[in-house]
Amino acid sequence: MAVILISYDYYLARKELFSSAKMIANATVMELDKEFSVVQSALMTLSTSPSISHGDLEAFQVQAIQVAAQQDVLNIVLEDSTGRQILNTLKPFLRERYLAREITSPISLGGGKEMQVSDLFQGPIARQLVVAVSIPVSAGKNPYFLSAGVTPKRFEQILSLQKFKLNWIVAILDSSGAIVARSHDMSRFVGKKVPPNTLAAIRNSPEEAVELTSIDGVPMVAVTASSGKSGWFVAIGIPQEYLRSELNRKFWFLIFSSTVLMGVGLIFSLHIGNNISQAIRELVTPALEIGGEKVIPHKVFSIQEANEVWQALFNTSKMLQSARYQARHDSLTGLANRALFCEFLEQQMEICTRNQSSLSLLYVDIDNFKKVNDTHGHATGDELLIAVSNRLKSVLRKSDIAARLGGDEFAIVLIDADNENAKLVAIKLSANLEDSYYLGNQLISASASIGVSSFPSGCTDSQTLLLYADEDMYRVKSSRRENTETSTSIDALKIN
Template sequence: MATGSVPSVRSRINQLAAVFIVPALLIVIGLLVFDYHQARAKLIDHHITTARAMTSLVDKDFASVEATLRALATSPAIADNDLQRFYEQAQEMLSGQIENIVLSDPQGNQVFNTLRPFGAALPPFNTPATRQLLSDRKEAVVSGLFTGKVSMRPMISITVPVWRDNRHVYNLSAGISPWRLNTLLSQQQLPDDWITAILDENNVIVSRTHEMSRFMGRSAAPNLGNALATNNEGYFYGSTSEGVSVLGIYSRSPATKWSVAIGLPTSSLNAALWRQVGWLALGAIVLFALSLAFARTIAKRLARSVTGLIEPALALGEGEKIVMPALDLREADEVGKALTRASRMLEIARYQANHDVLTGLANRGLFQELVNSQLALAGRNGTHVAVLFIDLDGFKEVNDTYGHAAGDDLLYQASTRLRASVRESDVVARLGGDEFAVMLISVLPDKAEALAQNLLETVSAEYDIAGKVATVSASIGVACYPESGATMQELLFAADTAMYKAKQAGKRQVILAQAAHATAD
């Protein structure tokens, strides 16, 4: 056989490489095309989520204004028909979020408008459609974009009906500038070439990231309007009002029917996607070039990365907190991150299971566990433990007068005062409602009673609740180990009983529980 006709080792290797690499490259090309479409679909889903989140922010902004109006509507001044005082209270509620507040009767006649002095002549406020909505239901109504008859500027209004004895007596409205929503858009820090808009329920542009003054008050582009008429959220390919070709992403709120639309210029979008595909293609070529030389190294690294997950996984199974090192492998790092997230979630779940959500104090279960533990230690060392049962006097009146949000604020402030008034080694807990408990470590009964008296004065000081002064007091029962009981149940019962005696004796006082043998007698 002629030497020239015998294949060389190099040619055989090249042929072998071609046998594997050519089909693999074809597969890679197919995968790249598939990845391109998957990346586009993923990007669309991601930005639909972004639009939905932005719509929720708009709803939240409106809900905040509605909450302010409903709180204002509970003012005794309006119940007493003291409209001058109610006007002054409305002025105090104005902020960067609310430009003006209007009180009108059910027929739409303005009673007062904070843009004008009290008693000034004013034009009608609501449209007949809005008045009908407010008369038919007790929910808030969000207007579309309109030009204020007093301010003479583009405005949005949120209106809540005011009812008294099942009668619709007034409408209370807050005016919001569209530029407020423009600030909300700016806070999202989206790319500069993205065109984002907020539209009212009639698909009128209220706020926009680009040329807002030019397009505010115009109807949405036809392709966006058609898309919103078909689905509450989705995407389309079309043009903006100024003719920019975009991938349009939109989401409409089911509550207010307002929408957020995001226009991603197709030029930059396609460039980014192809750039991503290009990098993937380059990476694939490099990967094939290096795979033969580094196959063994990769196998060793893979084994090392996988085995590196074993110890953290076992630690997680034991309920321990874990910190994952870098494993030099994306998939292993992702699993490691998942294990770390699971560890954090377990830690958070444990905390939430043992603490009150509103105040952050220990809850009843954790308090009882800590008292039992301290009693066992006190039994061995011959030390004392005191349990205080605290019930707020007058809390219901605050709740009824100012609302549940104010009540929650007061409870939080009271818990902060309690926590700041005891030692770090002592334990403060919220048992439920307006009931608190405190465990004092290594204190004698007279000292515990004195500390309880100090807590009483601290809790009974005035509270600032949203600019209003609220006062409550407390009735406190004190039970000491070993004088008033030997177990957690006995101490808590004795302290609870002493607290009720304090209430029966006129409230705002501290009563020390009787010794256990005296109770038995």
């Protein structure tokens, strides 16, 4: 994967490099053509001089010398179609006058527009390498040519103004492949021709990058641009070594950045992993507590999912607690139900056995409760059951427990109370229960029969204890029935 990434990245970078080099090569060609156009314009202006149209070559030479100086060209030459020089600003005028005489008719005004650019050649008079930029001028039927000699230095200046990368080797080549200017070692290579196969490669692949070897033996990949005006080329060579080093640089950069990324990713995933395992560890306790007596305590985690799991545990814990409560409590009165009562009773009997202490049980049954329902309605009956429950609770100590066993029957465990104490509590409770009840805007009278049994005296297990208390309650109730007119439940208990 890394290799594919590097290759693709390198391919893109290489493409971008060559396309920017190609743009610079084209820009350089435009600069080159502009330079030729400047010289051409100067020659065209000079060709319209009245002195030449009147055959006054001496005056024309003076003008040509001025133009040559202004245009920074080596010389200006007027020659005929055979190449014979009629005038050369590098030579004294007198010598030329002889040649001038050979002009049979005056040279007409106005130079031709077609410019010609020669390849680089050794100037015979200047004795240095020069390029001739020429325009045709006509003298009757005979064409003449007005030329300006431009030295390679001027082309070197064009190169120096372009934004080439330092390691690029840039050359301006004439149409024969001779080096006119070069970005590196110009003095060593100017005038030398590139090998024919290099020239052919440059000519044949104007749009593509070509692999070639520079004249000084450097393997490179080159992009080229050619000038329509001159038939010259600008070649930008990028050394293969530089391209390889770029590939290496990208490779190592990718290796480095992947390693850093992997390292960061590893640290990040370790961090996340730690957070997750920490959250899971912290979730273990509430998960274990879910079946406990209390709702699990509130907790906030740094991970959203852990918070969601905690919320689910919390909801389950609440549901379990509610279910457990409902399973062990009477839904109407909120008192313990028979199951919880029996459980509590057995626990307490064990404690009593261990501590050699005692406990007592009160069995409470509301008298004629059916009548309350029938007279005042079932809802009022419910309210009475709740009111009785509240009175039971108000009489008890915190260590005692009251339960609704079913219907209008209640039971109470009195901790650390022997039979005598329990009977006193029963009398007190009976009196309390006989106070009127204000239920649903009406005053209702009620009473209860209370039976008593005690542990350890008389019985050994919870069921027997409950049975004895129940039987005792019936005894009291019967007795109360027999004495309905004269006796109260308290009296009945007293008798019992």
